[in-house]
Amino acid sequence: MTISFLRLAVATAPLFLAAGTATAQPQDPHAGHVTAPAPARTPAPTPADPHAGHDTSTTAPSPAPAVDPHAGHDMSATPALQTPPADPHAGHDMSAMSDQAADPHAGHDMSGMAMGPPDIPTSANDPGRSPEAAPPPAASRGPAHAADLYFLQTDMVAARRLLIAENGDIHTTAVIIDRLEAGVGGDEDSYLWDAQGWIGGDINRFWWKSEGEGEFGDGLEEAEVQALYSRAIDPFWDLQAGVRQDYRPDGEDVTHLVLGLQGLAPHWFEVDAAAFLSTDGDLTARVEAEYDQRITQRLILQPRIEVDLAASDIPEIEIGSGVSSLEAGLRLRYEIRKEFAPYVGVEWSRAFGRSRDFIEARGGDAEDTNFVVGLKAWF
Numbered sequence: 001m002t003i004s005f006l007r008l009a010v011a012t013a014p015l016f017l018a019a020g021t022a023t024a025q026p027q028d029p030h031a032g033h034v035t036a037p038a039p040a041r042t043p044a045p046t047p048a049d050p051h052a053g054h055d056t057s058t059t060a061p062s063p064a065p066a067v068d069p070h071a072g073h074d075m076s077a078t079p080a081l082q083t084p085p086a087d088p089h090a091g092h093d094m095s096a097m098s099d100q101a102a103d104p105h106a107g108h109d110m111s112g113m114a115m116g117p118p119d120i121p122t123s124a125n126d127p128g129r130s131p132e133a134a135p136p137p138a139a140s141r142g143p144a145h146a147a148d149l150y151f152l153q154t155d156m157v158a159a160r161r162l163l164i165a166e167n168g169d170i171h172t173t174a175v176i177i178d179r180l181e182a183g184v185g186g187d188e189d190s191y192l193w194d195a196q197g198w199i200g201g202d203i204n205r206f207w208w209k210s211e212g213e214g215e216f217g218d219g220l221e222e223a224e225v226q227a228l229y230s231r232a233i234d235p236f237w238d239l240q241a242g243v244r245q246d247y248r249p250d251g252e253d254v255t256h257l258v259l260g261l262q263g264l265a266p267h268w269f270e271v272d273a274a275a276f277l278s279t280d281g282d283l284t285a286r287v288e289a290e291y292d293q294r295i296t297q298r299l300i301l302q303p304r305i306e307v308d309l310a311a312s313d314i315p316e317i318e319i320g321s322g323v324s325s326l327e328a329g330l331r332l333r334y335e336i337r338k339e340f341a342p343y344v345g346v347e348w349s350r351a352f353g354r355s356r357d358f359i360e361a362r363g364g365d366a367e368d369t370n371f372v373v374g375l376k377a378w379f
Contacts, residue, residue, distance in 0.1 A: 173199045174378065181374025183347060188215045190370065198230065205230040207240060212247075222317075223247045226258055237263035244276055252316055254278050268292070283311040284319070298335045302343075304328070313354050318362075320354020333376055341376045 143149060148156055175197040183190045196209040207230045212223030228242035244256040260274030272288045290304040306327040310319045331345030347370045351359050356366040 169201055171199065171201055173197070176378040178376060179374055180377075181343075181372045182216075183370035183372045185370045187365065187368075188218060190215050192372075192374075200230075203232045205238070207238075207242075220247075220249055228258060228260070230262070234263070236265075237261060240274070248317075254280065254282075256284075265289075282314050284314075285309045300333050300335065300341070302331045302333065302345075304331065315358060318351075318355060318358035320352070320356070320358065322353050324353065324355040325349065325351045329372070331372070331374075339378055343374055343376060345372050345374075346370070347372050 145156075151159075175195070177193070177195045179192060179194040181192050183192065190213060192211075192213040194211040196207065198205045198207045200206055207226075207228040209226040209228070210224065212220060214220040214222075224244055224246045226242060226244045228240040230238045230240045233239045238261070240258070240260040240262055242258050244258045246252075246254045246256070256276040256278045258274055258276055260272065262272045263270075265271045269289055269291050273286070275283065275285045277283050286306065286308050288304070288306045290302055293301045293303070295301055304327075307323060308319070308325045310321050310324050312321050313319070327347065327349045329345055329347040331343045333341040333343030335341040349368050350356075351366040359366050
């Protein structure tokens with residue numbers, strides 16, 4: 001056994017000696033390289049490429065530096081001189097470049113790069129676009145309408161009048177029954193109507209209005225009819241003027257001059273305001289406002305308010321100066337059709353000042369609340 005161990009030690013001794021020698025010597029970076037003698041030339045002022053002349057066919061290529069702007073260019077014909085820092089295109093093929101210095105990529109192979117949309121001139125900046133010629137002088141001569149050259153003047157006037165009538169001067173007619181109702185809950189059951197309508201065009205119209213009230217079993221209390229000329233002064237407002245005639249069972253019929261304003265206020269409030277000057281010299285005014293709040297396409301809640309004012313006391317019709325009375329109501333209607341809608345609601349009214357005194361003096365109530373059922377319609 002001892003002899004065998006000695007033989008093995010003698011046999012492996014040279015191997016251990018060679019390994020120790022290799023470890024002790026510094027590593028040669030060019031060991032194993034085949035360095036062919038380089039041709040004689042003037043050395044560059046900068047340090048030479050440490051891998052120049054090495055056979056690196058079997059060596060894994062190292063990653064290209066990210067800062068090298070000439071990666072992928074053919075540098076075989078370029079002398080090994082330091083590139084001046086001021087010339088970023090030294091060694092590039094500049095033969096295909098024009099004298100313009102605006103394109104830094106001229107002569108590069110850009111086939112693999114993503115390109116933006118081409119810069120194609122449009123008709124707005126096309127220098128080859130032919131200029132538009134001015135209209136010839138003859139275009140501004142002659143009649144304003146070419147038809148006047150071929151038809152008689154009387155025929156053209158009649159045709160234009162017919163065109164205006166059929167397309168811009170259309171006459172319409174409407175009848176609106178705003179309230180036709182019966183009320184319960186006061187001293188006696190009552191009834192009321194409030195209707196209006198018009199005939200005419202978009203600018204000029206003839207308006208009529210009528211309203212009145214009474215008690216079942218006790219007859220009519222008061223009624224009025226208005227005849228008005230209406231002119232549109234705004235897309236949403238009409239200025240109205242005319243006369244009003246009052247009818248009363250006691251024979252106190254009175255005629256008034258009327259000046260009013262009717263239309264649609266902001267936020268869709270319908271407003272009707274008017275001042276009345278009677279033949280007796282009494283000046284009164286009335287303001288009505290209502291709003292349609294749609295709950296559904298057919299169910300509509302309508303608040304309504306009416307204020308009556310007077311410049312002086314009118315004892316014969318129980319009206320006092322100032323704010324004489326106020327009515328506020330809330331009606332819920334259901335539109336079976338747009339033109340036909342029954343409703344239910346509640347109406348509260350109260351007299352103020354001297355009007356209240358006149359009513360209480362005859363034994364009446366200055367404040368009243370009624371539940372109403374009625375109909376709103378138009379055609």
